[in-house]
Amino acid sequence: MVTASAPGKVYLFGEHAVVYGEPAVPCAIERRARVTAERRDDDKLRVNATDLTLDGFTVEYDGDAAGTPDVDVAEPLLEEGMGYINGAIEQARDAADTPDAGFDVTIESSIPLGAGLGSSAAVVTAAIDAATRELGVELDAAEIADRAYRVEYEVQDGQASRADTFCSAMGGAVRVEGEDCRRISNIPNLPFVIGYDGGSGDTGALVAGVRQRREEYNFAADTVSAIGDIVREGEQTLHDGDLEELGELMDFNHGLLSALGVSSRSLDSMVWAAREGGALGAKLTGAGGGGCIVALDPGDGAETALRYTRGCESVFRAELDTDGVRVEA
Ligand SMILES: Nc1ncnc2c1ncn2[C@@H]1O[C@H](COP(=O)(O)OP(=O)(O)OP(=O)(O)O)[C@@H](O)[C@H]1O
Ligand SMILES: C[C@@](O)(CCO)CC(=O)[O-]
Numbered sequence: 001m002v003t004a005s006a007p008g009k010v011y012l013f014g015e016h017a018v019v020y021g022e023p024a025v026p027c028a029i030e031r032r033a034r035v036t037a038e039r040r041d042d043d044k045l046r047v048n049a050t051d052l053t054l055d056g057f058t059v060e061y062d063g064d065a066a067g068t069p070d071v072d073v074a075e076p077l078l079e080e081g082m083g084y085i086n087g088a089i090e091q092a093r094d095a096a097d098t099p100d101a102g103f104d105v106t107i108e109s110s111i112p113l114g115a116g117l118g119s120s121a122a123v124v125t126a127a128i129d130a131a132t133r134e135l136g137v138e139l140d141a142a143e144i145a146d147r148a149y150r151v152e153y154e155v156q157d158g159q160a161s162r163a164d165t166f167c168s169a170m171g172g173a174v175r176v177e178g179e180d181c182r183r184i185s186n187i188p189n190l191p192f193v194i195g196y197d198g199g200s201g202d203t204g205a206l207v208a209g210v211r212q213r214r215e216e217y218n219f220a221a222d223t224v225s226a227i228g229d230i231v232r233e234g235e236q237t238l239h240d241g242d243l244e245e246l247g248e249l250m251d252f253n254h255g256l257l258s259a260l261g262v263s264s265r266s267l268d269s270m271v272w273a274a275r276e277g278g279a280l281g282a283k284l285t286g287a288g289g290g291g292c293i294v295a296l297d298p299g300d301g302a303e304t305a306l307r308y309t310r311g312c313e314s315v316f317r318a319e320l321d322t323d324g325v326r327v328e329a
């Protein structure tokens, strides 16, 4: 039996545009998904994902998703939920060259689901690491990232970047531009404050919406390129350690994401509350539609303001997690 964990992330800059080859800078945060994999005698996959729905559920089925699950949840939710784990287990079987390996998999996570903090990438990354180790194979973090990306790409219908999975596998702040993925070193302490509206967005649908707007309007395509410009500017600012300018660039990035149609009323009101509370800047993080915003605030003003904001269900500070995927005792 092996347990591995991997961190979630916030985007300092660049989500959505990264899908079209612009650079992005996600940062791993100290909230993790933990996945335990235990080899079975047969070829079945049994998944216990206690955080996936309010009540939690347990599924048992043969090898592929095609098996009949013995569970009382709506089909689409189940299919989507199982897509990530199925894909991760497929990757592990492939890496270890044991196509018939069966597993009992248990998932525990402190990353809210579908809220822009990269829960899917963390679950997939940790699951690949746990399951391959259980099969006696040790992959390096870069290969885990690559295999996790292939899973996200499948589940998101062929529209995904390497940003979330690379960040979750490597930890720290990273820069992703197409296939070029690297860690960023020597960055200043980033005082992240996260506001969560308790909701979620459908990553696949939001990405598809941006793609459509981008194809339909030149100015939407220009907006995507402008996000790339913000990221390039932001990298220099990060290097200089200028938190005030980073905040301004985050505000700008949020405005452009909002123009692309991926913000929401509650995300906007949390962004404004954080700014009015004294944050240096604030933006939505991840796919959007609902979920989380990330603000930069060395003081406690944004946190307090968010606590009193209607529609904000919880507020927490998030430290950068310099560890990526790792084995747990
Ligand atoms: N704890 C968990 N247990 C099982 N599956 C999970 C868990 N956390 C996330 N998932 C899977 O990941 C899906 C959410 O992924 P999605 O990409 O939509 O959002 P996200 O990764 O949280 O946010 P974003 O991609 O915007 O950063 C869930 O619907 C579920 O299938
Ligand atoms: C919206 C997006 O850019 C980030 C989701 O966390 C999608 C992706 O990069 O695959």
Ligand SMILES: [Mg+2]
Binding pocket: 118, 119, 120, 121, 164, 203
């Ligand atoms: Mg995701």
